Amino acid sequence: MTPSPILRGLHRSAVTAALLLAGQILAGQARADAPTPTAKDTTKDDARPAAPETKPAPPPGAPAQVRVVTAALAPVSAEVVLTGDIQAKFSSNIAFRVSGKIQERLVEVGEHVTADQVLARLEPQEQQVNVDTAQAALASAEALLTQAKVSFERQQSLMRSGYTTRTAYDQAEQTLRTTQASVESAKAALGNAREQFSYTELKTGVAGMITARNAEAGQVVQSGQTVFTLAQDGPRDAVFIVSETLLAEPPEGKTIDIILLSDPRIRTTGTVREISPAVDPSSGGVRVKIGLSKVPPEMSLGSTVAGLGRFRARQAVSLPWSALFRWQDRPAVWVLDPGSGTVAPKTVTIDRYAGSAIVLSDGIEPGERVVTAGIQLLRPGQTVAVVGEDGR
Numbered sequence: 001m002t003p004s005p006i007l008r009g010l011h012r013s014a015v016t017a018a019l020l021l022a023g024q025i026l027a028g029q030a031r032a033d034a035p036t037p038t039a040k041d042t043t044k045d046d047a048r049p050a051a052p053e054t055k056p057a058p059p060p061g062a063p064a065q066v067r068v069v070t071a072a073l074a075p076v077s078a079e080v081v082l083t084g085d086i087q088a089k090f091s092s093n094i095a096f097r098v099s100g101k102i103q104e105r106l107v108e109v110g111e112h113v114t115a116d117q118v119l120a121r122l123e124p125q126e127q128q129v130n131v132d133t134a135q136a137a138l139a140s141a142e143a144l145l146t147q148a149k150v151s152f153e154r155q156q157s158l159m160r161s162g163y164t165t166r167t168a169y170d171q172a173e174q175t176l177r178t179t180q181a182s183v184e185s186a187k188a189a190l191g192n193a194r195e196q197f198s199y200t201e202l203k204t205g206v207a208g209m210i211t212a213r214n215a216e217a218g219q220v221v222q223s224g225q226t227v228f229t230l231a232q233d234g235p236r237d238a239v240f241i242v243s244e245t246l247l248a249e250p251p252e253g254k255t256i257d258i259i260l261l262s263d264p265r266i267r268t269t270g271t272v273r274e275i276s277p278a279v280d281p282s283s284g285g286v287r288v289k290i291g292l293s294k295v296p297p298e299m300s301l302g303s304t305v306a307g308l309g310r311f312r313a314r315q316a317v318s319l320p321w322s323a324l325f326r327w328q329d330r331p332a333v334w335v336l337d338p339g340s341g342t343v344a345p346k347t348v349t350i351d352r353y354a355g356s357a358i359v360l361s362d363g364i365e366p367g368e369r370v371v372t373a374g375i376q377l378l379r380p381g382q383t384v385a386v387v388g389e390d391g392r
Contacts, residue, residue: 063383066343066374068336069320069390071364075313076354083261084240086303088231089273089291092206095227096122097199101220105213107228112209119228120215122200127193134193138186145179152176208232209301236295238270238305241285246309247275256290257308258299266298316351317360320390323372324348324358333364334371334378342381343371 100122107119155172158164212229215221238258260266273291280287290307292299299305323333327345334343348363364370371378372390 063341063385064374064377065387066334066336066371066378066384067388067390068369068386069323069372071317071319071366071368071370073315073366074318076316076318076359080246080309080311082240082242082307082309084238084290084305084307086292086299086301086305087237087239087289088208088211088233088301089235089237090232091211092204092208092230092232093226093228094119094202094204094230095224096120096202096221097223098122098127098196099220099222100124100126100200102215102217102227105215105217107210109210109213112207113204113230114207115205116203118201118203119210120202120217122202122221124197124200127197127200130193131190131197134186134190138183138190141179141182141186145176145183148172148176148179202227204228204230206230206232211301231301236292236299236301237273238290238292238307240288240290240307241280241283242288244279244286246311247286247288253310255293258290258292259306259308260296260299261304261306263298266296268292268294268296268299317364317366318354318357319360319364319370320372321353321356321358323370323375324350325375334375335364336369336371336384336386338369341383341385343378343384344380 103121103123105120107113107117113119152172152175155164155169159166159169208230210228211231213227214229215225215227221227238256254271255269256271258268258270270290270292272288274289276287279285319333324331325334325345326332327347330347331350332345332347335346336343346363349361351359351361353359369389371384373388374384378384
């Protein structure tokens with residue numbers, strides 16, 4: 001049986017309505033399951049930092065900005081600090097007066113000795129033989145003198161009685177005088193032999209400190225050969241190796257400040273006592289000795305000290321160290337041309353460094369304008385803009 005058209009239309013409308021209802025339900029569930037943005041998430045998005053703003057780059061043709069200073073002559077006083085050491089004013093080379101073999105050595109380097117202290121001894125056999133020989137010669141001469149005296153007294157008695165001749169009397173008197181001279185000569189020889197024997201003991205004769213040893217026990221030494229070096233007690237010198245250029249002009253004052261490096265509180269003064277006439281080949285400098293006016297006990301021999309010397313002020317061009325750079329393997333500065341506003345490198349000769357400044361001896365004339373800041377990116381002939389001038 002075939003359904004009527006009316007029933008078929010009703011059936012289609014019901015199916016369509018059911019499909020629409022199911023779609024709405026599914027859409028509502030989807031919206032319910034989807035996460036909704038919270039206030040916290042919204043705040044996090046709002047708190048994100050903004051992208052940094054970039055400054056516009058200067059145009060390629062803009063001049064470099066620099067600071068300059070106008071070179072001028074100014075009085076510059078030099079203070080030179082050098083290091084040296086404390087040495088004895090008088091130093092002696094101690095040696096034996098006779099030749100021989102060293103029997104024993106009694107002192108060490110660095111030991112303080114007195115004037116009559118024995119430092120070393122030689123084997124005294126040879127000198128002892130000389131003493132014994134001289135003593136025997138003296139004894140023989142004294143025996144002859146005794147015999148000559150007896151003979152002369154006998155001749156003198158006979159001469160008074162007239163029982164002898166004048167010739168015999170004169171001969172006895174001559175013999176007596178000859179033997180007397182022989183005794184005196186023997187005594188002198190004995191004294192010389194004893195003195196030579198005393199030379200087998202090495203003594204300094206002055207108090208001081210042993211600074212060097214050049215011989216050991218068992219060594220054969222000649223007379224006059226240095227065995228010890230002695231720094232005598234008494235005045236002290238501060239010795240420095242000075243560049244010969246500093247000696248072209250004398251210091252401003254006569255006194256030099258001497259400071260103990262291990263304790264700068266220990267200070268004294270001194271004056272130039274001696275300047276070596278020749279350059280020291282090992283250091284290339286000149287040895288200068290400063291005689292200390294007063295020697296603190298802390299400034300012992302060998303102590304390292306600093307000497308501070310001040311020289312007379314003179315006129316020179318001084319520039320800040322920031323103006324210095326290297327050009328063609330030489331120190332140089334940038335000089336500004338006031339007419340064209342461009343810069344050019346100019347080599348200079350540095351006299352010395354004085355703290356944060358450099359003292360020039362050549363290269364810059366008074367009145368020239370020198371770049372002191374902004375020299376890193378400059379090139380010859382570059383146009384610059386002066387944004388400031390030092391000293392104003």
